[in-house]
Amino acid sequence: MKFVDEFRDPIAAKALLREIGASLDHLGATEKKPIQVMEVCGGHTHSIFRYALKDLVPQSLEFVHGPGCPVCVLPMGRVDDCIAIARRPEVIFTTFGDAMRVPGSEMSLLQARAQGADVRMVYSPLDALALAQKNPDREVVFFGLGFETTMPSTAMTVLEAKRLGVRNFSLFCNHITIVPTIKAVLDSPGMRIDGFLGPGHVGMVTGTLPFRFIAEQYHRPLVISGFEPNDILHSLLMVLRQLEAGEAKIENQYSRLVDPNGNRVAMQAIAEVFELREFFEWRGLGSIDHSGVRVRAAYADYDAERRFSLPNAKIADPKSCQCGEVIKGVLKPQQCKVFGTACTPRTPLGALMVSSEGACSAYYQYATRPEETVA
Amino acid sequence: MNAAVPMNDASRWRDRTITLAHGSGGRAMRELIDEIIVPAFDNALLAPLEDQARIPASLLGDGGTLAFTTDSFVVSPLVFPGGDIGTLAVCGTVNDLAVGGAIPKYLSCALVLEEGLDVDMLRDVLASMARAAAAAGVSIVTGDTKVVERGAADGMFVTTAGIGVIPAGRATGPAGVRAGDRLVVNGTLGDHGVAVMAARNDLALQIPVASDCAPLNGLVEAMFSAAPDLRWLRDATRGGLATIANEFAREGHFGLVLDETALPVADAVRGACEILGLDPLYLANEGKLAALVPAAQVDALLAAMRAHPLGRDAAVVGEVRTERPDLVVLRSRFGGDRVVDLPLGEQLPRIC
Numbered sequence: 001m002k003f004v005d006e007f008r009d010p011i012a013a014k015a016l017l018r019e020i021g022a023s024l025d026h027l028g029a030t031e032k033k034p035i036q037v038m039e040v041c042g043g044h045t046h047s048i049f050r051y052a053l054k055d056l057v058p059q060s061l062e063f064v065h066g067p068g069c070p071v072c073v074l075p076m077g078r079v080d081d082c083i084a085i086a087r088r089p090e091v092i093f094t095t096f097g098d099a100m101r102v103p104g105s106e107m108s109l110l111q112a113r114a115q116g117a118d119v120r121m122v123y124s125p126l127d128a129l130a131l132a133q134k135n136p137d138r139e140v141v142f143f144g145l146g147f148e149t150t151m152p153s154t155a156m157t158v159l160e161a162k163r164l165g166v167r168n169f170s171l172f173c174n175h176i177t178i179v180p181t182i183k184a185v186l187d188s189p190g191m192r193i194d195g196f197l198g199p200g201h202v203g204m205v206t207g208t209l210p211f212r213f214i215a216e217q218y219h220r221p222l223v224i225s226g227f228e229p230n231d232i233l234h235s236l237l238m239v240l241r242q243l244e245a246g247e248a249k250i251e252n253q254y255s256r257l258v259d260p261n262g263n264r265v266a267m268q269a270i271a272e273v274f275e276l277r278e279f280f281e282w283r284g285l286g287s288i289d290h291s292g293v294r295v296r297a298a299y300a301d302y303d304a305e306r307r308f309s310l311p312n313a314k315i316a317d318p319k320s321c322q323c324g325e326v327i328k329g330v331l332k333p334q335q336c337k338v339f340g341t342a343c344t345p346r347t348p349l350g351a352l353m354v355s356s357e358g359a360c361s362a363y364y365q366y367a368t369r370p371e372e373t374v375a
Numbered sequence: 376m377n378a379a380v381p382m383n384d385a386s387r388w389r390d391r392t393i394t395l396a397h398g399s400g401g402r403a404m405r406e407l408i409d410e411i412i413v414p415a416f417d418n419a420l421l422a423p424l425e426d427q428a429r430i431p432a433s434l435l436g437d438g439g440t441l442a443f444t445t446d447s448f449v450v451s452p453l454v455f456p457g458g459d460i461g462t463l464a465v466c467g468t469v470n471d472l473a474v475g476g477a478i479p480k481y482l483s484c485a486l487v488l489e490e491g492l493d494v495d496m497l498r499d500v501l502a503s504m505a506r507a508a509a510a511a512g513v514s515i516v517t518g519d520t521k522v523v524e525r526g527a528a529d530g531m532f533v534t535t536a537g538i539g540v541i542p543a544g545r546a547t548g549p550a551g552v553r554a555g556d557r558l559v560v561n562g563t564l565g566d567h568g569v570a571v572m573a574a575r576n577d578l579a580l581q582i583p584v585a586s587d588c589a590p591l592n593g594l595v596e597a598m599f600s601a602a603p604d605l606r607w608l609r610d611a612t613r614g615g616l617a618t619i620a621n622e623f624a625r626e627g628h629f630g631l632v633l634d635e636t637a638l639p640v641a642d643a644v645r646g647a648c649e650i651l652g653l654d655p656l657y658l659a660n661e662g663k664l665a666a667l668v669p670a671a672q673v674d675a676l677l678a679a680m681r682a683h684p685l686g687r688d689a690a691v692v693g694e695v696r697t698e699r700p701d702l703v704v705l706r707s708r709f710g711g712d713r714v715v716d717l718p719l720g721e722q723l724p725r726i727c
Contacts, residue, residue: 052711
């Protein structure tokens with residue numbers, strides 16, 4: 001397939017791997033004292049496992065799988081709120097597919113559907129809006145989820161609903177923003193990350209400016225990366241080259257899609273519809289200031305949080321979970337106490353086991369794992 | 376029994392829908408069976424319309440083994456590019472017999488119809504069943520029809536059972552499998568899964584893929600002729616090749632290594648998978664089988680498969696190993712390995 005296969009060419013990959021190896025040697029990295037690079041985005045984590053890149057890079061390089069899977073970091077209390085909305089008889093609750101399996105304190109949306117809630121999978125918020133137009137006697141709620149990648153399409157849908165005068169559509173907003181979370185990781189004690197692979201799809205919307213503090217205040221290199229295996233290897237090499245030169249810059253490997261200035265139309269739509277929350281709760285990381293957005297008062301009619309009364313319960317992560325340590329790179333997934341035993345993709349306890357993009361789920365599914373964790 | 380039935384007048388059924396009366400056991404049901412269902416399947420064993428089909432025991436021949444299977448079909452939508460629920464109901468049961476080494480002979484057909492179903496839709500589905508049965512060389516010789524209230528079924532459900540004969544001397548299963556045996560598939564993976572997904576209205580994507588739904592018994596006979604020591608066959612339906620490979624490895628307690636570069640996947644299916652975040656290894660097929668074969672017979676097998684219309688894209692996709700028993704490992708195009716586990720449930724598209 002043209003425009004995909006080029007970025008999966010094994011010969012080019014071998015050349016990149018050779019250079020990565022040479023650069024790591026140059027930096028004096030060893031298996032005991034590896035260079036740690038965090039990929040912020042869950043899409044990168046998925047590619048790293050799908051193409052087994054983790055096993056192909058030298059052991060003196062360690063991938064730290066960051067907080068960038070929006071499904072994984074959704075706290076249980078918010079899932080409970082979804083289910084409370086979805087169970088109302090007048091509601092058609094619409095969601096992206098992979099949010100269906102995320103466990104709340106009692107059940108997932110998939111289980112709520114089995115018990116009679118009208119939960120439907122959509123591929124775009126515009127599909128949810130169309131459903132609202134087709135079902136004027138029902139309340140259609142869209143479960144808005146994700147970083148700046150999915151925020152513009154949700155914002156545009158709210159604007160479109162207002163323009164069309166659709167009154168039976170609303171948004172349950174759980175959008176989050178990645179920058180404060182990277183900052184929280186950088187500020188946490190025990191953090192040893194040497195450099196970052198930046199999120200390509202977020203960068204497409206925001207441009208490179210929001211990431212500049214990582215270089216300027218924390219002196220860590222960040223390379224915005226595409227999602228194909230050779231994109232990731234190329235970006236890794238760019239991070240290592242900066243470390244070799246003693247530099248810390250924001251670079252853009254994904255220039256075929258990411259404009260350094262971002263997408264102005266998308267950013268305007270986001271700013272029109274959303275405002276920052278004081279704080280937002282993250283599964284595995286706790287409350288992080290200014291890390292989520294909510295619907296502005298001007299669009300209150302389209303805000304499910306204002307239209308429906310929600311339980312809004314705060315449910316603590318299970319005590320045995322060590323997701324926070326894994327996200328910060330202090331522990332590897334299989335070093336967590338409950339990995340593969342109490343916590344598996346079928347019965348996820350922690351955030352990182354929930355979605356296929358979560359680091360623990362990826363380790364469990366794709367890694368050539370030891371016998372004792374075979375289900 | 377046929378004397379009381381009015382003349383078969385096709386126009387009488389035009390624009391009509393199924394009602395509860397058609398399942399009541401009375402005159403309406405009689406008319407439906409005599410005018411719509413029986414004519415579609417017309418054959419000598421069905422014609423007496425007794426409560427059972429009567430099949431001579433000589434069917435088994437000398438030393439043959441009787442194979443017996445059943446399957447229910449509940450697909451939505453009822454019609455999709457490349458087939459409909461009727462094609463599936465015949466091919467699914469024929470294929471379940473064929474991959475056991477059996478020559479399929481007779482099928483039953485039990486229909487559960489939802490009140491409100493268009494009679495024209497029912498007719499189309501029965502015609503598809505008849506076409507698929509003719510293509511497979513089987514007869515539909517007994518059946519049953521029920522009607523349920525609106526909402527209690529999704530248009531229609533079809534259950535078929537089938538019997539076939541395994542010729543003397545043919546034995547497939549885990550016992551014969553040896554390290555070094557090759558895993559062969561007969562063509563591109565995931566066509567049915569993507570075709571059905573695209574035919575559902577909730578997916579705003581136009582993907583030019585038709586279901587691969589087809590009876591495989593002819594191909595299987597050609598395979599046994601070319602490679603008499605075929606070890607083990609299964610059809611790769613729900614859960615895709617990943618599921619069949621795992622069944623092989625777990626039930627046979629050996630390791631299977633798949634080669635990512637060898638997996639046949641149509642470009643349109645690959646494209647859909649890239650967009651939706653799906654893996655063709657886990658997508659459903661309805662005309663694909665996986666076979667384990669001794670390395671010494673693999674060339675003859677491939678040549679025979681590629682000469683058959685349903686095996687043109689046949690390929691060797693993996694190998695049996697003694698290492699890592701019970702596990703299926705995919706060697707990626709870069710040389711790294713990943714475990715191919717059983718799927719958790721239905722595949723859910725990723726959001727970003």
